[in-house]
Amino acid sequence: xxxxxxxxxxxxxxxxxxxxxxxxxxxxxxxxxxxxxxxxxxxxxxxxxxxxxxxxxxxxxxxxxxxxxxxxxxxxxxxxxxxxxxxxxxxxxxxxxxxxxxxxxxxxxxxxxxxxxxxxxxxxxxxxxxxxxxxxxxxxxxxxxxxxxxxxxxxxxxxxxxxxxxxxxxxxxxxxxxxxxxxxxxxxxxxxxxxxxxxxxxxxxxxxxxxxxxxxxxxxxxxxxxxxxxxxxxxxxxxxxxxxxxxxxxxxxxxxxxxxxxxxxxxxxxxxxxxxxxxxxxxxxxxxxxxxxxxxxxxxxxxxxxxxxxxxxxxxxxxxxxxxxxxxxxxxxxxxxxxxxxxxxxxxxxxxxxxxxxxxxxxxxxxxxxxxxxxxxxxxxxxxxxxxxxxxxxxxxxxxxxxxxxxxxxxxxxxxxxxxxxxxxxxxxxxxxxxxxxxxxxxxxxxxxxxxxxxxxxxxxxxxxxxxxxxxxxxxxxxxxxxxxxxxxxxxxxxxxxxxxxxxxxxxxxxxxxxxxxxxxxxxxxxxxxxxxxxxxxxxxxxxxxxxxxxxxxxxxxxxxxxxxxxxxxxxxxxxxxxxxxxxxxxxxxxxxxxxxxxxxxxxxxxxxxxxxxxxxxxxxxxxxxxxxxxxxxxxxxxxxxxxxxxxxxxxxxxxxxxxxxxxxxxxxxxxxxxxxxxxxxxxxxxxxxxxxxxxxxxxxxxxxxxxxxxxxxxxxxxxxxxxxxxxxxxxxxxxxxxxxxxxxxxxxxxxxxxxxxxxxxxxxxxxxxxxxxxxxxxxxxxxxxxxxxxxxxxxxxxxxxxxxxxxxxxxxxxxxxxxxxxxxxxxxxxxxxxxxxxxxxxxxxxxxxxxxxxxxxxxxxx
Amino acid sequence: xxxxxxxxxxxxxxxxxxxxxxxxxxxxxxxxxxxxxxxxxxxxxxxxxxxxxxxxxxxxxxxxxxxxxxxxxxxxxxxxxxxxxxxxxxxxxxxxxxxxxxxxxxxxxxxxxxxxxxxxxxxxxxxx
Numbered sequence: 003x004x005x006x007x008x009x010x011x012x013x014x015x016x017x018x019x020x021x022x023x024x025x026x027x028x029x030x031x032x033x034x035x036x037x038x039x040x041x042x043x044x045x046x047x048x049x050x051x052x053x054x055x056x057x058x059x060x061x062x063x064x065x066x067x068x069x070x071x072x073x074x075x076x077x078x079x080x081x082x083x084x085x086x087x088x089x090x091x092x093x094x095x096x097x098x099x100x101x102x103x104x105x106x107x108x109x110x111x112x113x114x115x116x117x118x119x120x121x122x123x124x125x126x127x128x129x130x131x132x133x134x135x136x137x138x139x140x141x142x143x144x145x146x147x148x149x150x151x152x153x154x155x156x157x158x159x160x161x162x163x164x165x166x167x168x169x170x171x172x173x174x175x176x177x178x179x180x181x182x183x184x185x186x187x188x189x190x191x192x193x194x195x196x197x198x199x200x201x202x203x204x205x206x207x208x209x210x211x212x213x214x215x216x217x218x219x220x221x222x223x224x225x226x227x228x229x230x231x232x233x234x235x236x237x238x239x240x241x242x243x244x245x246x247x248x249x250x251x252x253x254x255x256x257x258x259x260x261x262x263x264x265x266x267x268x269x270x271x272x273x274x275x276x277x278x279x280x281x282x283x284x285x286x287x288x289x290x291x292x293x294x295x296x297x298x299x300x301x302x303x304x305x306x307x308x309x310x311x312x313x314x315x316x317x318x319x320x321x322x323x324x325x326x327x328x329x330x331x332x333x334x335x336x337x338x339x340x341x342x343x344x345x346x347x348x349x350x351x352x353x354x355x356x357x358x359x360x361x362x363x364x365x366x367x368x369x370x371x372x373x374x375x376x377x378x379x380x381x382x383x384x385x386x387x388x389x390x391x392x393x394x395x396x397x398x399x400x401x402x403x404x405x406x407x408x409x410x411x412x413x414x415x416x417x418x419x420x421x422x423x424x425x426x427x428x429x430x431x432x433x434x435x436x437x438x439x440x441x442x443x444x445x446x447x448x449x450x451x452x453x454x455x456x457x458x459x460x461x462x463x464x465x466x467x468x469x470x471x472x473x474x475x476x477x478x479x480x481x482x483x484x485x486x487x488x489x490x491x492x493x494x495x496x497x498x499x500x501x502x503x504x505x506x507x508x509x510x511x512x513x514x515x516x517x518x519x520x521x522x523x524x525x526x527x528x529x530x531x532x533x534x535x536x537x538x539x540x541x542x543x544x545x546x547x548x549x550x551x552x553x554x555x556x557x558x559x560x561x562x563x564x565x566x567x568x569x570x571x572x573x574x575x576x577x578x579x580x581x582x583x584x585x586x587x588x589x590x591x592x593x594x595x596x597x598x599x600x601x602x603x604x605x606x607x608x609x610x611x612x613x614x615x616x617x618x619x620x621x622x623x624x625x626x627x628x629x630x631x632x633x634x635x636x637x638x639x640x641x642x643x644x645x646x647x648x649x650x651x652x653x654x655x656x657x658x659x660x661x662x663x664x665x666x667x668x669x670x671x672x673x674x675x676x677x678x679x680x681x682x683x684x685x686x687x688x689x690x691x692x693x694x695x696x697x698x699x700x701x702x703x704x705x706x707x708x709x710x711x712x713x714x715x716x717x718x719x720x721x722x723x724x725x726x727x728x729x730x731x732x733x734x735x736x737x738x739x740x741x742x743x744x745x746x747x748x749x750x751x752x753x754x755x756x757x758x759x760x761x762x763x764x765x766x767x768x769x770x771x772x773x774x775x776x777x778x779x780x781x782x783x784x785x786x787x788x789x790x791x792x793x794x795x796x797x798x799x800x801x802x803x804x805x806x807x808x809x810x811x812x813x814x815x816x817x818x819x820x821x822x823x824x825x826x827x828x829x830x831x832x833x834x835x836x837x838x839x840x841x842x843x844x845x846x847x848x849x850x851x852x853x854x855x856x857x858x859x860x861x862x863x864x865x
Numbered sequence: 866x867x868x869x870x871x872x873x874x875x876x877x878x879x880x881x882x883x884x885x886x887x888x889x890x891x892x893x894x895x896x897x898x899x900x901x902x903x904x905x906x907x908x909x910x911x912x913x914x915x916x917x918x919x920x921x922x923x924x925x926x927x928x929x930x931x932x933x934x935x936x937x938x939x940x941x942x943x944x945x946x947x948x949x950x951x952x953x954x955x956x957x958x959x960x961x962x963x964x965x966x967x968x969x970x971x972x973x974x975x976x977x978x979x980x981x982x983x984x985x986x987x988x989x990x991x992x993x
Contacts, residue, residue, distance in 0.1 A: 666993070727973055842957070
């Protein structure tokens with residue numbers, strides 16, 4: 003007999019984000035819409051029972067649905083195979099607390115890295131029970147802060163998750179549930195999903211993805227990483243230490259290799275999340291699981307995730323978005339929120355014992371966005387159960403148990419068991435030199451022994467451990483041993499020897515391909531650069547800079563500016579910043595001095611989308627400092643992509659003859675600018691020219707000039723216009739893979755390599771991915787420089803002798819005169835500054851010209 | 866409404882040039898004629914995206930890392946304080962240029978301000 007699902011009495015769609023209590027992470031969402039009841043994910047494994055911090059999931063469901071168990075759902079969804087999403091569903095299904103007509107579930111093979119026949123990585127398959135348990139825990143989110151029974155429970159649950167999930171699916175099938183495994187590999191599998199979508203079409207169900215290719219690539223990563231981990235941990239996991247001890251040791255003292263396994267395995271599972279939407283116009287809700295839209299962190303799926311994000315955006319706008327991946331910064335950024343149509347309701351799901359979720363960067367972003375956008379941010383970790391009515395908007399869309407909305411403060415850890423750190427002692431002698439693992443034990447009588455593992459940098463110097471100073475005497479031949487000897491997939495030497503570092507470069511790899519460069523001052527934060535592109539590539543890049551005879555300033559944060567100013571010598575010709583804004587901070591500069599900001603009306607200031615605040619790197623070349631740099635400054639952004647960074651440093655560059663130009667048809671002044679560049683190629687106009695008419699080889703020219711519309715929310719294209727309005731003029735797909743020499747773009751935010759314009763005010767904004775930035779893609783195509791604006795650009799009319807016009811012309815005149823791009827921009831800006839306000843007579847015009855002067859920047863080596 | 870511009874159905878002005886669409890200022894009509902596919906809209910303030918509020922035009926000074934020196938100071942840097950031939954930087958006093966009105970235009974998802982010269986009936990400058 004057909005069972006009648008329990009339905010809400012209300013006609014309003016409601017989304018209940020259940021209280022996840024203390025435990026980190028966790029999603030459990032109940033959707034009530036048009037008489038249908040849907041449960042998405044099952045929180046944590048332990049959420050089947052009440053505890054002091056929150057009622058159990060069954061208790062919460064009872065409160066919402068107004069009836070006691072069993073609970074029957076029209077649809078049950080498991081977005082992906084992380085423990086904090088499968089949660090207690092296996093138990094609740096097994097004991098009959100939850101039943102459902104249909105279930106859309108993450109595939110149990112793909113979700114755990116099994117091939118079609120259920121095969122595992124051979125290394126993992128042959129591993130001991132202890133090793134397998136350790137590997138299973140490593141593929142989960144970071145739970146290293148847990149202690150005692152909580153940690154024991156987490157590890158036990160991680161070890162049994164796969165079996166319990168398998169059992170749950172079998173129970174559902176045996177009970178007659180129409181089970182749809184999300185695989186998408188065959189037409190039959192795709193039809194199953196399509197049929198499910200059509201069955202729920204009345205509530206606007208949309209399943210955006212991921213694609214079978216993305217699922218498979220993530221599964222491959224899971225499988226390979228499981229094998230790597232098993233291989234690496236074999237000896238360790240078989241040691242006498244307990245599983246909790248080993249897990250905590252690995253998480254708290256992890257090596258690069260362990261970090262790589264943890265992050266990529268975690269990301270691989272997250273990026274398998276089924277991304278759903280419900281509801282119609284004006285009440286649409288996006289439930290993306292843990293999809294890492296902002297940073298997939300899995301090589302090869304970036305394009306797929308970007309496509310998925312585009313599909314999501316195309317279906318918007320959304321009234322409510324559950325923040326992906328527990329408000330991690332790899333799930334969300336300003337671009338994505340803009341692409342969702344700036345939802346007025348943002349919901350976070352997760353437990354409160356988690357200082358990193360919501361991610362502090364995400365909280366900072368939301369805090370700054372709250373100044374300019376209207377939205378409400380609810381958090382289960384602060385507000386308890388969230389009930390969301392997407393029709394209610396920011397003012398009345400949330401119903402919370404407690405606390406205030408828009409709380410942008412991060413959590414602090416509240417572990418129950420605080421373990422006193424024992425005093426570390428270091429064995430120092432010939433046999434221990436170079437061995438980075440130090441163990442010690444000291445504990446008061448009656449307490450348990452805590453083992454401390456200390457990683458010591460492999461370099462000459464001293465380390466302070468719990469007040470004691472340890473001198474490190476580096477010897478020529480490092481002694482590898484213990485865990486470190488197996489500290490990278492496939493095995494290999496422990497500490498990285500210098501000759502190994504250079505292997506990543508092509509044999510001919512030299513700075514600027516060996517071109518003669520003037521004396522330059524390079525600047526970076528080596529640690530942060532290493533975080534972004536890996537320690538080996540970072541070391542390799544810095545080596546080749548120094549090998550070419552250039553001075554390198556190494557410092558961090560705000561100190562970088564003062565250190566650079568001190569390091570500038572009279573014969574330095576330029577400063578080159580190595581890394582993105584998160585490595586070498588850029589400055590948010592108010593281009594209005596206090597007098598001008600006071601004089602200019604608020605209405606006119608508001609007409610500038612940046613409020614006349616732009617990113618600028620000038621401070622690094624401003625030795626005096628007086629607001630005007632004495633040296634050209636260029637920046638080699640890393641985009642967290644090591645091959646790109648290296649290629650920008652080592653490209654010889656294309657500096658021959660030839661030009662390519664494309665302008666918006668409403669920018670006639672650009673023709674005069676383009677004619678400064680020698681060549682026969684005509685300046686193309688958009689319209690009629692668009693991506694369909696462009697040939698990549700025609701763009702692969704030494705001199706490229708673009709005068710088009712740009713938008714910080716989508717920097718993967720520039721726009722022209724025709725009689726019907728804006729049209730795409732050139733996009734990422736149209737750009738060539740090589741052959742561009744120097745590019746200059748008079749496009750709004752064209753040189754913005756981070757997600758947030760300066761006005762949004764994040765000190766460390768989110769770097770853009772390569773494929774989402776025209777500027778980065780031009781640099782990938784071999785350009786020595788991409789010169790453009792970090793804010794909105796202003797174009798003059800046809801005469802072209804004010805605003806952007808004179809600067810564009812001066813730049814190309816310098817290039818034609820043989821200057822390097824960084825120097826050409828420097829000279830052009832100085833000439834422009836001297837002539838401000840170029841005959842204009844109003845305060846607004848003066849403000850615009852000051853902005854034009856300040857916002858143009860040089861990306862790439864620039865020399 | 867722009868000074869001296871009558872609202873009403875499209876009608877040719879006495880000067881024989883301007884058509885003023887109903888509900889539009891003269892400058893808005895000029896801008897829409899000059900920019901096919903764009904529509905004059907109400908200004909939305911900084912970061913003109915959906916949901917942007919217009920009341921945050923004056924960013925708190927504490928939100929920036931540096932402030933650009935005054936134009937006079939910048940000129941002094943290049944011309945110095947001595948020497949009779951040092952060019953005196955012009956000191957604008959008006960908010961906007963003569964006869965210029967700022968109009969907010971929207972096409973698709975892009976929104977731009979443009980400066981319209983009501984006298985010449987041309988778009989004198991534009992964002993982008």
